Amino acid sequence: MGLPSMKKDLDADEAQKAADARKAEIVKAKSLNLSTLPDEDLLELIRQDNETAFRTLVDRHVDRGYAVAYRILRNASDAEDVVQDAFLQVWTRRAVWQAGRARFSTWLYRVISNRCIDLLRRPRIETMETLPELEDDRSDQMQSLARQEASDLLQEAMGKLPDQQRIALVFSYTENLSNGEIAEIMETSISAVEALLKRGRQKLRHLLRNTGGEILSTFTKY
Structure with missing residues (x-):
């Protein structure tokens, strides 16, 4: 192997090491302030078994997910179950998440709406929801x-x-x-x-x- 070829290989190795080090620094820095990260970055950390990133993602989307499920089902208990099942899928299937296929919110709404349809089509005894109490403001x-x-x-x-x-x-x-x-x-x-x-x-x-x-x-x- 000639000197030019050896130098080229060494430069490539150094570049790869620098890239790996930079990636590690970014991951470390991001982990310190996860709430500012976009969903895709959180999902990448979740793929690496980062439970804090998972909790951050849940906190970001759980309220809107529940609101959608409740408006479709009109049943608080079922809406909670649907949302819990959806986020359980995020964690249990974290290794196979494919970035770029769809926004996380799109995927989440799709899972929630499909699960809601399953519940609506299930034979059940209809129950009357308790109305929320009004604020005491005469x-x-x-x-x-x-x-x-x-x-x-x-x-x-x-x-x-x-x-x-x-x-x-x-x-x-x-x-x-x-x-x-x-x-x-x-x-x-x-x-x-x-x-x-x-x-x-x-x-x-x-x-x-x-x-x-x-x-x-x-x-x-x-």
Whole structure:
């Protein structure tokens, strides 16, 4: 082996060592302030069995995940189970997570909505959810009651929609996702999402027609 070739190999080795050292420094630095990292970086650390990164990811997404599950299922216990199952998959399948295939939030919503559909299609005895207590504020009590009544009417109507329509409306209205994002989550086309939203709004208008007021007007402008 000639001197030029040896020098080239040595330079390559040094470059690789420098790259490895830099990568180790980045991982160490990131581990000190995980809350500032994007989801993809947290998932990479989770692949390396970093439990702190996993807890950070859970803390970041658990509230919105639960909100979506609850609005679809209208059952607090089932919503908690769905979200727990989803995050359990994150940890147990951490070694096979493929970066770049989808945003984590998209994957999470897809897992949650699919699991919700499974539960909705399961034969079960319907139970009445306990309504949340109103705040003890006498001056605002009538307004709070009106808001609660409107919310109850809307949730009751949403519960009567077909599963796919309800899920599309939840993502559109409560999560403010675009039709493209909803299509990716539901693994369908944008035109199919548009059709689901249109039919869902029409069904809600029919269900809410006798209630009048603010709720119905929300769905008549589309």
